Amino acid sequence: MSHEPSKTNFIRQIIDADIASGRIAAGGVRTRFPPEPNGYLHIGHAKSICLNFGIARDYGGQCNLRFDDTNPAKEDPEFVAAIEADVRWLGFDWGDHLYFASDYFEALYACAEELIAKGLAYVDDLSAEAIREYRGTLTEAGRASPWRERSVAENLDLFRRMRAGEFDDGARVLRAKIDMAAANINLRDPTLYRIRRAEHHQTGNAWCIYPMYDFAHALSDAFEGITHSICTLEFEDHRPLYDWLVEHVTLASRPRQYEFSRLTLQYAVTSKRRLTRLVNEGIVDAWDDPRMPTIAGLRRRGCTPAAIRAFCERIGVTKSDNLVEMELLDACIREDLDATAPRAMAVLRPLKVVLGNVAEDHVEYLALPNHPKDEALGERQVPFTRELWIDREDFAEHPPKGFKRLVPGGEVRLRGAYVIRCDEVVHDADGEVIELRASIDASTLGANPSDRKVKGVIHWVSARFGVPAEIRLYDRLFNVPFPDREEGDFLAFINPASLAIAQGVVEPVLAAADVGARFQFEREGYFCRDAREPARLVFNRTVGLRDAWSKVAGRT
Structure with missing residues (x-):
């Protein structure tokens, strides 16, 4: 283990206990980041990425990148590419461990048939709306579907015909057979498969039935040997279903799910x-x-x-x-x-300043540091000319109390250059300020140009060499x-x-x-x-x- 004490959290404490008890070997930690390719990653995903990849790194383990691509109607290869780019940009690498839930479609289908054969899953003809109605509420138990007691043989036949494309979208679903009176609604015969004809970005039109997220996620974790399946808290109520699935399907490993709070920014x-x-x-x-x-x-x-x-x-x-x-x-x-x-200078709201005591063709290059605290970043040559731009907000013809920038008759220092004095204000026909006439104090260039101080320092750009x-x-x-x-x-x-x-x-x-x-x-x-x-x-x-x-x- 190489994680620092400052990084300790309850998930790392669980992992430490698992290693100490022998549940997993040192270096045997396996995590995964399982995004859905139906949009770009956000700052909340960054928290999960840093957590999952960081744990794998610090414990000498492995973190898989696995796309949960079980809903082709909303997925796109653009999102796949963007997600991969984002994870890499954040500084993490999955090596050879890039997977898709669709890689396991055949294995997931076999798991579904196993549940049917065990009498733990059935094909239901209820509509999606009827399933919601039969499901009950937080205070009322659900009701069994009229098709809940179909025989194993009939369920296998219907499920295979679903795969073969004999039925319309939404006509039938495969449901787990758990407990319609369970206090946790997620255990009231959840849907495992639905019919959905949509071209898949990985498998094309090979499938017309697709597994639900909870089903595919739990079993994919098991297929990959994930030791710590870390989710956000909204999946806490789904954990009993996760555990039920890995318990009732023949699997080589039994992952465990842990939840943490999602980021709300x-x-x-x-x-x-x-x-x-x-x-x-x-x-x-x-x-x-x-x-x-x-x-x-x-x-x-x-x-x-x-x-x-x-x-x-x-x-x-x-x-x-x-x-x-x-x-x-x-x-x-x-x-x-x-x-x-x-560092650099940029004038966002340009106001021209003409320096009357500087020659029209004057060009002077001033060496300014690129960083005030890091000499290694070097310096740059900034051209100083007769005409400059300053920010309009750095001048006030009628200044408020405490204003420390340029005013009529007042002085300011130009960053890295001279002290200037505003001698005249030029207005347009509407009375708007369009130009300032000013003059420089030539003795004020340099680190310690004089013992005369001014209150304000403003930035500027040469009007001749500045770039829009x-x-x-x-x-x-x-x-x-x-x-x-x-x-x-x-x-x-x-x-x-x-x-x-x-x-x-x-x-x-x-x-x-x-x-x-x-x-x-x-x-x-x-x-x-x-x-x-x-x-x-x-x-x-x-x-x-x-x-x-x-x-x-x-x-x-």
Whole structure:
């Protein structure tokens, strides 16, 4: 065992006890991550990925990646490829252990026939609606189907004819024969197979009957020798069925299921059904929209794998409700990028400044460090010219109390350059400020240019050499902390200000930035060059410099 004490949780304690008791051998831990390929992975899946692959790594075991592809009507090879990419991006590798539930369709079918032969499963002709009605409620026992007592021979015949395609979709199902009066509704003769004619992305049209998730999941775990099948708490009530299946089918191994609390992140939804609606109804651009809590969206927004792993480590693994503030995720991202992201200057809302005492053809290259705390990241040459862009919010003609930036007649220091004084304000016909006339104090360049101090330091970009860029300012997608817990449609709580687009100007060095490259735009936050539009210069805001990252206008 190599896991650190800080990583200890109740699941690791169970594994330690299993090794100590001899139930499993040291190095014999087998876990799995079993996503359904019906959408992209989200931050909640990241928690499960880090848990399952992390346990396998720390105990010298193995974690399988297994796709639960039992519902072809909602699955797509695009989702398979995206899931594989996301797991790899997070830093985990399944080696040769990539599986699909569809790999086991023949074996699963044989298990179903075994249950029928044992009198533990039957073919039912009730409709889906009637099955729900017969199932009963939490306070009332269910009723037996009129077809519950069919003979083994008849059930085998009908089930084989279901496979052969003799019956219409929905005409018949195969159900386990357990207990219609069980306190746990999941044991009231659950459906094991249904007829569904849909082309499967792995098996084509070879099958027209497909196993239900609970059936395929438990038995696939057994086929693969999984020792610890780790699920979220919503599957806790399904565990008795899981145990029933592995007990009543002839298997070489008997896996056990354990549950932990799922992640609920503020100002986001992590239901695949709701995420699908966001995409299909055009609320977001795609599954990798940077406002989405998908791993692809977080990656495109500029998050690093290390930050997401750190976040999953911090939130821990318990059985208690895992309600997590968005600020914690932001903090993990910010901490990682603070140490690794090169600095650069970008003006999001350009206002021109003309320096009257600088020659029109003057070009001066100033050496600025790429990181204030890491000399290994080197420095860059930033051109300084007569005409500059500064951020419009860094000037106030009628400043509020405490304003520390540029005002008429006032001085500020340009980051890494000179102190300038605003000498004149130019307005257009409507009275809007369109230009500032200013002058530099030539004695103020350098680390200790003079003993004269100014209160404000602002960033800037040369108007001559600056490069236009689209800068996308992403904020929370929802305007309430838990939109899926509010009454009514969760889409009613979409934040209309979740995306603002600025046409800004950036340092010339950023024109050659690789797609996906991350930077700290000084005084603005952390940004990433958008990977989806490589032909354009587009930067996505990853996270602000402070917790209230959406309130950039409040900076001083």
